[in-house]
Amino acid sequence: MAYSLQHIDRLRLRHLRLLALIDQYGSLRGVGNILNLTQPAVSQMVKDLEYAFGTELVTRSVRGVALTEAGRLALQRARSGLATFDHLVKELQTDQPMILRVGTNPALTFQLIPDALRQLHLGGKQVRFRFLTGIVSDMMQALWDGELDCYVGRVDWDRLPHQMASALRHVPLARTDLVLACSTSHPLAARGPVSVDELVKWPWVLPDDESNNRVALEAGLRNHGIAAPQPIAEIAADPNALMIFARQLEALTCVPQMALARQIEVGEMCALDVPDLVLPPIQIGFVTLAEHVDMPPLVALREALILGVTTS
Structure with missing residues (x-):
């Protein structure tokens, strides 16, 4: 089935919203009730979409209707377009x-x-x-x-x-490096190079275990045969909070160099020199x-x- 520019030109926004309703309700009758349309009218809207895009978007069975793989792709792209359109409508209401x-x-x-x-x-x-x-x-x-x-x-x-x-x-x-950091009052701050083995002797505050930075740190430690540290506190997606906790708790942490730079300038934090621990740049x-x-x-x-x- 080839796509049809003529049918595409006839589509309306409700045709695109139709895919989300079908995905939600799984029934043309249920969709019709929401749109205040008869079931045949909803079926025709589905046909309009399929003729326009040149592919099957909806499958029918005794259990109802469902989106095909192509239908799910169309739904995802429709959601993006509809969200942008809704945002535009709100913007146009102001000066x-x-x-x-x-x-x-x-x-x-x-x-x-x-x-x-x-x-x-x-x-x-x-x-x-x-x-x-x-x-x-x-x-x-x-x-x-x-x-x-x-x-x-x-x-x-x-x-x-x-x-x-x-x-x-x-x-x-x-690109920014991923670095280990501590407060300037931490015992390791005054040291020169720090060995990887010494890191596990201190308390840590870290991002949650799904964070890319946490995964990178743990992988680097395991490459040296060292188990991942058990942090005394975990903070999701907030390097500023990690550095505050590290200062207050005299703990080690792991943050992007880009986030640490200002704290180094004001003398509150420092980056540790751990030559043997190589972490991937961001x-x-x-x-x-x-x-x-x-x-x-x-x-x-x-x-x-x-x-x-x-x-x-």
Whole structure:
């Protein structure tokens, strides 16, 4: 079945919302009740979609209806588009500049993101921002679902579904090391090089066990035959809180160098020199959906981030 531009031009937003309702209710009659349409009318909407896209989107059985694999892909892309459309509708109700929805990792809010916003402000760019911070997997899903316009942070490409990865556009920005840190009053702070064996003798505060940084640290220790430390406190996706706890509890922690730099400048934290422990660097990038890559506010933010990296 070939796709039809004529049928695509006839589609309405409710055709795209139809896929979500079918996925939720599994019944054309149930969907009809929600849309206040007869079952034949809902069936015709399904046919309209299938004719437009040139493929079967819904399967029927005695148990009801379900989305095919192609239908689930169409649903995912429809959700992204509908979320963007709903955001646009809200923006058009105000006289304020548009809001750019940006996902990021907390470590980047220490310097990289504020520096970019300063560049935009000095350049007279009239854009407002709404930031959402969290772990990589949550940010990527929010971008995929259309809840974000872009994401700035690390990307675990090996963990992304192929369909998601192929729909994204990525611009590398910077690399930052993953380092071990402690307060300047910690006994190890005044030492020179520290051996890996000494690390386990001290209390730790760490990200939760699903964090990439925690996984990298534990893998590095295991490569030396050392069991992963049992932290006295775990804090998800917040390097600032990790450093505060490390200072107050005289504990060791593991954070990106980018997040630690300011604490080193003010003399509150220091990075430990552990020559035998090699941790993988973190690649920071700018990511958006392919169809949004040329959106002017996104281009401006991307350029400001690149400028901030090259001048820092």
